[in-house]
Amino acid sequence: MKSSLSDIKAISFDVDGTLWDFEDALRRGLEAALREVRVIDPEGTEGLTVDHLDQAWMVERDRQWGTITDLVKLRHDAMRRAFAGIDTPDKDLTNRATDAYLEERNRNSRPFDDVVPGLEALHGMYTLGTLTNGSMRPERLGLEMFFDFIVMSVEHGGIEKPDPRIFEIAVREACCEPHELLHVGDHIEYDVRGANDAGVRSVWLNRIGESSSSDVRPDLEVTSLSELADSLLGIKTH
Structure with missing residues (x-):
């Protein structure tokens, strides 16, 4: 002291x-998001990992640093970034992944x-x-x-x-x-x-x-x- x-x-x-x-709930939430998108598009999302989602978050957070006023939107933007290279007819991929993440994270709060x-x-x-x-x-x-x-x-x-x-x-x-x-x-x-x-x-x-x-x-x-x-x-x- x-x-x-x-x-x-x-x-x-x-x-x-x-x-x-938070770290445990974050991991569980990201795993839930991955499970959700793999059901929607198993082939297109096969190579995605929790690390990919986490990296997309850090990139998006750095890009928006100092102007962040909505963390749910930021998470949504990060999910969209992570799924940018996936060619799927399901336009709701990002929304469903974000919802799955939030539901599981909140369940473990x-x-x-x-x-x-x-x-x-x-x-x-x-x-x-x-x-x-x-x-x-x-x-x-x-x-x-x-x-x-x-x-x-x-x-x-x-x-x-x-x-x-x-x-x-x-x-x-x-x-x-x-x-x-x-x-x-x-x-x-x-x-x-x-x-x-x-x-x-x-x-x-x-x-x-x-x-x-x-x-x-x-x-x-x-x-x-x-x-x-x-x-x-x-x-x-x-």
Whole structure:
């Protein structure tokens, strides 16, 4: 810990990878999309893989970076890009693949096991909110009762972490000063660097205990929200 966090009044949480297992749901969703298009056109889609769909997403995301205001449309655009070389009479291929992806992803949307206990411990002691580049809202995870504010980049002109401006919006929503907001996230660049650059305090949620070669340093590193709650409650009582 770089310095005391005793002056923290509010906490913002990244959502994807922090509150829920986005990567697992993403993989399941993309696999469902592949199953759907293989039923429609087995021959034309035979060589497609999850990696192809993921790569198309990254290309489309980079192309639209800074202007993204509809993540479902972005996913649809990425699917269309992935299927661009497929000659099929079914013009609904992209729509059906996108629908299959979203249905399966949403079916597998649930919080990590440590999230509810961690939020229960922090709720009432701090103003809590979410700050995400994604589309997942707390109510879809059954977590809406814990949060006082929600900041989504798609609702602010596509301004995304690590842009300091999105953290400044979170500070305003939390009704505090930058140094009184603590941001928690699993991405060392988007979450920790972004928070640091905005003058916001930072926590790296390092669930798998990976090492980082980045020069970015968080105020605190934890492996779960339960550990975060224990650390902050320990500070509160001293």
